[in-house]
Amino acid sequence: MKQKFSVVIAGGGSTYTPEIILMLLDNLDKLPLRCIKLYDNDEDRQNKLAKACEIIVKEKDPDIEFVATTDPQTAYTDVDFCLAHIRVGQLPMREMDEKISLKHGVVGQETCGPGGIAYGMRSIAGVLENIDYMEKYSPNCWMLNYSNPAAIVAEATRRLRPNSRVINICDMPIGLENSYAQILGFKDRKEMDIRYFGLNHFGWYTSIKDKDGNELLPKLIEHQLKYGNCPENEAEGNYTDDSWMETARKVKDLVRLDPTTTPNSYLQYYLYGDDMVAHSDPNYTRANQVMDGREKRVFGECARIAEVGTAKDTTLEIGIHASFIVDLATALAFNTHERMLLIVENNGAIENFPDDAMVEIPCIVGKDSYEPLSIGKIPTFQKGLMEQQVAVEKLVVDAWIEHSYLKLWQALTLSKTVPSANVAKALLDDLIEANKGYWPELK
Ligand SMILES: NC(=O)c1ccc[n+]([C@@H]2O[C@H](COP(=O)([O-])OP(=O)(O)OC[C@H]3O[C@@H](n4cnc5c(N)ncnc54)[C@H](O)[C@@H]3O)[C@@H](O)[C@H]2O)c1
Numbered sequence: 001m002k003q004k005f006s007v008v009i010a011g012g013g014s015t016y017t018p019e020i021i022l023m024l025l026d027n028l029d030k031l032p033l034r035c036i037k038l039y040d041n042d043e044d045r046q047n048k049l050a051k052a053c054e055i056i057v058k059e060k061d062p063d064i065e066f067v068a069t070t071d072p073q074t075a076y077t078d079v080d081f082c083l084a085h086i087r088v089g090q091l092p093m094r095e096m097d098e099k100i101s102l103k104h105g106v107v108g109q110e111t112c113g114p115g116g117i118a119y120g121m122r123s124i125a126g127v128l129e130n131i132d133y134m135e136k137y138s139p140n141c142w143m144l145n146y147s148n149p150a151a152i153v154a155e156a157t158r159r160l161r162p163n164s165r166v167i168n169i170c171d172m173p174i175g176l177e178n179s180y181a182q183i184l185g186f187k188d189r190k191e192m193d194i195r196y197f198g199l200n201h202f203g204w205y206t207s208i209k210d211k212d213g214n215e216l217l218p219k220l221i222e223h224q225l226k227y228g229n230c231p232e233n234e235a236e237g238n239y240t241d242d243s244w245m246e247t248a249r250k251v252k253d254l255v256r257l258d259p260t261t262t263p264n265s266y267l268q269y270y271l272y273g274d275d276m277v278a279h280s281d282p283n284y285t286r287a288n289q290v291m292d293g294r295e296k297r298v299f300g301e302c303a304r305i306a307e308v309g310t311a312k313d314t315t316l317e318i319g320i321h322a323s324f325i326v327d328l329a330t331a332l333a334f335n336t337h338e339r340m341l342l343i344v345e346n347n348g349a350i351e352n353f354p355d356d357a358m359v360e361i362p363c364i365v366g367k368d369s370y371e372p373l374s375i376g377k378i379p380t381f382q383k384g385l386m387e388q389q390v391a392v393e394k395l396v397v398d399a400w401i402e403h404s405y406l407k408l409w410q411a412l413t414l415s416k417t418v419p420s421a422n423v424a425k426a427l428l429d430d431l432i433e434a435n436k437g438y439w440p441e442l443k
Pocket residue numbers: 010011012013014015016017039040041042045046085086087088089090091126127129130145146147148149150169170171172321
């Protein structure tokens with residue numbers, strides 16, 4: 001009889017919670033469950049979807065215990081996996097991050113540039129708090145952390161919780177590989193063997209092979225030079241909305257910069273910041289789109305399920321990043337040796353890059369452990385970009401630990417998205433004002 005596991009979803013009020021639960025319930029054969037808990041520090045927000053989630057769970061398997069709580073002890077006692085996707089400050093603070101950046105003529109983005117720096121300064125305390133609860137009440141639990149900005153959170157957990165059972169992950173590569181699979185004519189992204197290196201939201205694919213070992217990267221790049229990550233017929237694209245379709249189109253300009261690799265689409269915010277600002281509406285940013293889109297859709301459907309008392313006709317769908325979580329938890333539980341992109345300490349995997357950098361590279365995941373693959377030397381172009389960006393991420397963690405205005409000013413000044421120390425200082429002073437109560441007081 002396979003062991004049954006208990007999972008807690010930290011950030012239970014997240015718009016992704018229902019789709020993660022649907023994915024977990026769709027994979028009980030791979031990862032049998034005895035308990036699913038939701039934990040959030042905002043009861044009202046979690047209650048917008050808790051009842052619907054309970055109905056979904058009970059209709060699938062009434063033997064699975066369901067708990068929704070704001071009490072850390074209840075949440076974290078007797079759990080094997082914590083799936084963490086918290087957003088400190090919630091979407092209104094994401095909106096502030098994006099709009100303050102654009103006010104200063106700089107890329108306004110959730111995890112990139114000044115928005116990512118501000119978000120990182122908010123997220124560190126929230127993630128550490130959940131790690132500490134986890135270790136207090138379930139010391140053998142693994143935290144599979146999605147909470148963003150994953151790069152800064154990963155650097156903070158490396159420095160401040162070096163021995164914790166935390167793995168930082170990102171679903172962007174999953175989304176990219178789903179697009180590549182469609183372009184290359186595969187049914188599933190797992191029909192491809194990939195090689196990739198970078199930082200989170202800042203990486204490049206260097207090889208995409210089929211199971212016979214044929215290299216397909218040149219064929220993919222030839223397509224991308226014309227259509228980006230969109231299929232030739234854009235209507236067949238698997239993008240959640242226009243904003244993502246726009247992001248996919250822009251890859252066309254990214255691959256021109258180095259047609260020997262294909263980049264994570266997030267690189268557009270760093271390499272084409274001027275185009276990003278020119279195509280942004282400073283009064284209606286991605287945060288507004290998500291509040292008017294995903295948040296309304298998910299919460300509305302959850303309210304409907306709670307009202308009718310059944311989820312049998314639900315429009316809620318399994319999310320792509322949920323599949324990643326199941327693969328990772330299953331690998332850690334059952335030693336499947338799954339090969340996955342994780343955000344891990346470099347330690348020589350990228351030969352010509354600092355050992356103490358948190359890099360996103362392929363790892364083999366087994367029972368209670370993972371092993372990074374060797375990447376070797378990376379080219380000057382990518383190395384130079386990554387060294388600048390990783391220094392920004394390290395300075396943000398320095399600033400958080402030391403409560404240092406200067407270090408955060410240096411981080412903003414060093415970001416490829418910010419044109420000068422003058423703009424960086426004006427951004428910093430606005431962000432300090434907006435983040436009162438979320439950031440440590442800087443001196
Ligand atoms: N790693 C990835 O690739 C990836 C993919 C998608 C989403 N995300 C991240 O997942 C998170 C959730 O996204 P969302 O749009 O659903 O956010 P959301 O605002 O809808 O939900 C986040 C929830 O976290 C809760 N929260 C905040 N601080 C908390 C704390 N200290 N303890 C417990 N709960 C806390 C909030 O109250 C809220 O209910 C975000 O950080 C987002 O950036 C990451």
